[in-house]
Amino acid sequence: MLRSLDIRDVLIIDRLSLTLGPGLNVLTGETGAGKSILLDALGFVLGWRGRAELVRAGADQGEVVAVFDLPAGHLGYAILAEAGIAAEEGEVILRRVNGADGRKTAWINDRRVSGEVLRDLSDTLIELHGQHDDRGLLNPRGHRALLDAFAAVDPGPVRSAWRARTQARGALSEARSALDRAQVEEDFLRHAVAELDKLNPLPGEEATLDARRRLMQGAERIRADIARAHGALSEGAETQMRDALRWLEGASDKAEGRLDAAMAALNRALIELGEATGGVEEALRGLDFNPAELEALEERLFAIRALARKHNILPDDLGFFAEAARGRLAAIDGGAAGLAKLEKAVTEADAAYAREAAALTLARRAAAGRLDAAMAAELAPLKMERAVFATEIATGEAGPEGADAVTFTVATNPGAPAGALNKIASGGELSRFLLALKVCLMGDSPGMTMIFDEIDRGVGGATADAVGRRLKALAERAQVLVVTHSPQVAAKGAHHWQVSKRVEAGTTLSSVATLSAGDRVEEIARMLAGDRVTDAAREAARALLG
Numbered sequence: 001m002l003r004s005l006d007i008r009d010v011l012i013i014d015r016l017s018l019t020l021g022p023g024l025n026v027l028t029g030e031t032g033a034g035k036s037i038l039l040d041a042l043g044f045v046l047g048w049r050g051r052a053e054l055v056r057a058g059a060d061q062g063e064v065v066a067v068f069d070l071p072a073g074h075l076g077y078a079i080l081a082e083a084g085i086a087a088e089e090g091e092v093i094l095r096r097v098n099g100a101d102g103r104k105t106a107w108i109n110d111r112r113v114s115g116e117v118l119r120d121l122s123d124t125l126i127e128l129h130g131q132h133d134d135r136g137l138l139n140p141r142g143h144r145a146l147l148d149a150f151a152a153v154d155p156g157p158v159r160s161a162w163r164a165r166t167q168a169r170g171a172l173s174e175a176r177s178a179l180d181r182a183q184v185e186e187d188f189l190r191h192a193v194a195e196l197d198k199l200n201p202l203p204g205e206e207a208t209l210d211a212r213r214r215l216m217q218g219a220e221r222i223r224a225d226i227a228r229a230h231g232a233l234s235e236g237a238e239t240q241m242r243d244a245l246r247w248l249e250g251a252s253d254k255a256e257g258r259l260d261a262a263m264a265a266l267n268r269a270l271i272e273l274g275e276a277t278g279g280v281e282e283a284l285r286g287l288d289f290n291p292a293e294l295e296a297l298e299e300r301l302f303a304i305r306a307l308a309r310k311h312n313i314l315p316d317d318l319g320f321f322a323e324a325a326r327g328r329l330a331a332i333d334g335g336a337a338g339l340a341k342l343e344k345a346v347t348e349a350d351a352a353y354a355r356e357a358a359a360l361t362l363a364r365r366a367a368a369g370r371l372d373a374a375m376a377a378e379l380a381p382l383k384m385e386r387a388v389f390a391t392e393i394a395t396g397e398a399g400p401e402g403a404d405a406v407t408f409t410v411a412t413n414p415g416a417p418a419g420a421l422n423k424i425a426s427g428g429e430l431s432r433f434l435l436a437l438k439v440c441l442m443g444d445s446p447g448m449t450m451i452f453d454e455i456d457r458g459v460g461g462a463t464a465d466a467v468g469r470r471l472k473a474l475a476e477r478a479q480v481l482v483v484t485h486s487p488q489v490a491a492k493g494a495h496h497w498q499v500s501k502r503v504e505a506g507t508t509l510s511s512v513a514t515l516s517a518g519d520r521v522e523e524i525a526r527m528l529a530g531d532r533v534t535d536a537a538r539e540a541a542r543a544l545l546g
Helices: 035-045 076-082 115-122 140-151 156-184 188-197 205-216 218-256 259-286 289-312 317-335 335-379 427-441 461-475 517-529 535-545
Strands: 001-012 012-017 024-029 060-070 092-100 104-108 112-114 126-130 389-400 402-411 449-454 479-484 495-504 509-512
Touching: 001 035, 012 035, 012 509, 024 035, 024 461, 035 060, 035 092, 035 126, 035 449, 076 115, 092 115, 104 115, 126 427, 140 335, 140 402, 140 427, 156 188, 156 317, 156 335, 188 289, 188 317, 205 289, 218 259, 289 317, 317 535, 335 389, 335 402, 335 427, 335 509, 389 427, 402 427, 427 461, 461 479, 495 517, 517 535
Parallel strands: 024 479, 024 495, 126 449, 449 479
Antiparallel strands: 001 012, 001 060, 060 092, 092 104, 104 112, 389 402, 495 509
């Protein structure tokens, strides 16, 4: 609930501190005394859009501080946590400053915040009801949520079914698009795969073929040199070395060992010469080729390079490209079966959503009948027994909250056409409709403060008394702040403040005073009698206060 409101240098308020209590809080005063300024100041600290400039003339800045008590589990804690604001359970302090230059700055628990965070938090703290209640009950966009709250229904299953339906439709749409794209290139893919399958290039083959080609192209010149070397080794060097070894062996007996080392070296040389000769012979055999072989090799090498250029890839990547192309062809070939499976999933998701939405519609229609009956019971004491309130449920656009369009309508007189609340009802009727609707829709709203701004305008006597009783009943479940000109409503308050204005040094200032029991008699008597308060008015005031 709203515990206190401190205002400094806002419009015609210089200094004002207001401490509110639980139950029904009443603000009264002459027209123009500044009651609406209090609501403007509260709306300012809550981040609501209102007057552009609030700074009192001559002041450097205007400031408003609001302190709220929040019970455990209040929705406001989640918003504070999301904004990264630490909040001790039980108290939240909002502060907002409006500089003379128009700049606005806000804090929550001394943490700088944006106006958006203030507005999000305010939705969990305050409900404002009045003839311009476009934030609440008069806004048709919120009627479905209000009906759901009254019915205590859970749209969760419908939201889940909607998500599943959306995902299934998205998967089908994506698959269709992919298949359409694939089918556009189907002829190209089939031709490319056929070419690649026929050629069957292997990783690294292009480099191997290129090296073999270069070797074959220079083979004649290389082979001639290698053949001459082979002749020199096999016919000249080896024969001479063997002759020398034979001669040395013949003389070794008489050399007394002087030739042993030389003969050993020649034996080793003959072994090395034999290995060299074998290597040269192996090279010669490797250089033997058929000219037709070179032609076939070049044909394959050029075919691999041409395909690589055609597909703008490296030759070694041709195999991967072929595999990917086969995969796309397989997707095309199996696309019809895949689409049929996805279409079945969409059909099932549509049916599941339709079932959940239909069940929610039935629950809403049942709740609509109960709400209409409850409204009829509430309107009678408010002297509107001939008015008809109806909750209309029409088929709307399907969405995560179902497929129902919910609108609260009224017909103020028998036979008159029904229409939207704010277009059919007069000022006084509208106030009573809103109050009755709020009484019927009042649920478990821990920590919520409801503000009614002159909701009793245009009514008096027994009707005003009925309005007061219903406000008092609401205040038994939540804190209620009402700005009123009705003595019958004011008499029902648990806490009463009088707003007045005065002129000091040529400046108009507004102030708020807490009324004692005796002061309340005088204030309600003034509301009954006007400028001249009589004893009869005082007696009537005492009777109202009971």
